[in-house]
Amino acid sequence: MPNLTVSGVRTTIVDLPIVRPHRFAHHSIDTQSYLLVEVVTDAGITGVGEGVSPGGPWWSGESIEGQKDIIDRYLAPALVGGDAEDLTGLRRQWDKIAFGNLFAKAALETALLDAVGQVYGVSLATLLGGATRATLPVRWPLSGAGTAQALEEAVDRVALGHKSIKFKMGALAPADDLRRVAELAEKVGSDVDYLGDPNGTWDLRTASWAIRELEAIGFSAVEQPVPRRDLRGLGELREAANRIDIMADESVCVPADALDAVGRRACDSVAVKPGKAGGLRAARLVTDVLDTAGIGTYGGTAIEGPIGTAASAQLFATFPRLAHGCELVGPLLLSDTVTAEPLSYADGELIVPTGPGVGVRLDQDKVGRYRRRDRG
Template sequence: MARQRRRICDQAGAHPRSEASGRRQELRDVQLRTGSGVTHDLTIVGVETTILDVPLVRPHKFATTSMTAQPLLLVAVRTAAGAIGYGEGVVPGGPWWGGESVETMQALVEKYMAPVLLGRRADNITAIMRDIERVVASAQFAKAGVEIALHDAWARSLDVPVHTLLGGAFRRSIDVTWALGAAPAAEIIDEANEILDARRHFSFKLKMGALDPETDTRRVVEITEALQGKAGVRVDINARWDRLTALKYLPRLAAGGVELIEQPTPGDQIEVLAELNRLLPIPVMADESVQSPHDALEVVRQRAADVIAIKTTKLGGLRRSRETVAVARAAGLACHGATSIEGPIGTAASIHFACAEPGIDFGSELFGPLLFEEELLIRPLQYSEGQVQLPDGPGLGVELNMDAVKTWSRN
């Protein structure tokens, strides 16, 4: 099979729709001048997608699946002046979570989204994403890859970091919780203690939902008791328990020292989440229940959660993420910088967002690249003392190692 790297267009003129040719020519004539006097043409002349399969340092287990490698879709947007912006389409372990996969994302970007981009300016993000909504419903993970690539290309053209486009960074780092997966208790405790000794992370999240609830609850309480006084422990059930199971076991988890419960029941059952939130003495976090700003509004109306998990992937990019955070902040809910196990491009975008958005006030899980066996950047993201640092430099502030990208591109 041919390597999964596809160049959608080498120049804006390759776009076949005559109706857009005049607009493209007009846009080519519009130049953005920086303070240095250098002219930058922001016209989008190329879109490229690449599927990678990057091995992990250990299997990562979810409620319904496990993965030893993470598939990523790189989306590259190239301007007439030569700026290249990157975005990332990624879901946590495949289509089980939200229905998308790297394969479906690639098809949507190539056939339906790229024609909307070509000939437009990279800084015309609002109009571009509005027009994409008219031809592609849902598919927020794919749209996030495109939207973030546009931000990266625009910021690089201006020689400023992406967070400048979001209002500027008010902090230079953010706390990072480490996900310990769904392994046996002894294995989890050993891993947690090694991480604590290295001072890499100081809080942990455990996956639940893959085992019998009784066995799973005993396992988590054993881990929580072993780490008591050393680290906070929260759990993520990935929406796999029904109401009666949750009513039976969640109080036991809270009594056992768990500090937060993430999405115990199906995402569309917000009234059940609200019932559980009223019952529990510890915070409840909504993840699968919040995939749009309107979902956040419904969680607020029903008082279904205390914290909302903000994934720039599931929400369709940086702008819809900001809208979702605004709803939560207006209601006094906290927001957590969550992850879809992104690679370094997607993680860097979420770090820029979290460092520019005061509403991300419940830490983060932006650990994705630490789970990867292979480094994809020339200079890795910096993790230490329980935090990840905001990258410096234009755009997302990171540079891909193209040799590594080639190595792990799908054949």
């Protein structure tokens, strides 16, 4: 068996253009940045991971630049000379060196798992417990502003096979936001499943009223209606809801959060993301905690690029249940890729890669084209 001693770590920031502006609750982006993390081993095998920040540090507190700095200055020196297969031991080292920095640690862990998968000739899904599905139903997210363009985009995506839509909300006043999504849902049609996501911008009183309105429109779920720390409020909304699922996102990141949510019975489902959990293995543990308690798991996104999307897809393929599908649309929002082969989508579903490790490889010419040169 080849020697998987880590001999070096490379980090590269790439800035990729997206096909149309993407509006969150508080800002809009037209470029998405990624941190590519390559872990080189003495065996000549290089594993790749991806650090992501959805439009900046507003969501997680971690910027792409900060992830690069924490890895280059602190985590990589502790990794060099270590055994790439000693995932638990290396993670303990990182946690002693730096508190938090979950997205950066997730990128490093993915690169290690990719190297291990390559040497054994198995996919990340196999390393994470085994795939239960070969494809993932993809929910299409619409930007949180505009009506005419959003309607055209929704109609196009439904025609391509997407059976579910997510409305980004919170950029408008609540009453205007609800009028907007009601108009769009009516025009797109009742055969589509709808989810709303105000990114925690509503207070409890507003959320109580807005959720009744979303139920009347026919939404199946609302994601993180109240601020991330208001787990009690989330639970009150769940108790008051009639049919609509209350989904946690920012409120449930790591396994300890999952235990807290289960104890409070605070939600019906959770958007699981490897980055916010601190890695693929921790995200799998979050899912196990939730599934044991009968709480659904949704395959969330931080607008990952092709590497992060491939890794997340392999994780989500292992989930025993997948409430509301997944949202792995990052590569479809990008104008170009940095991998040698694109991920495959068909009939509104993502085909889970089956190659060893993450299942896709970097195109170094593309990496060179989009590598950030003026900063970071």
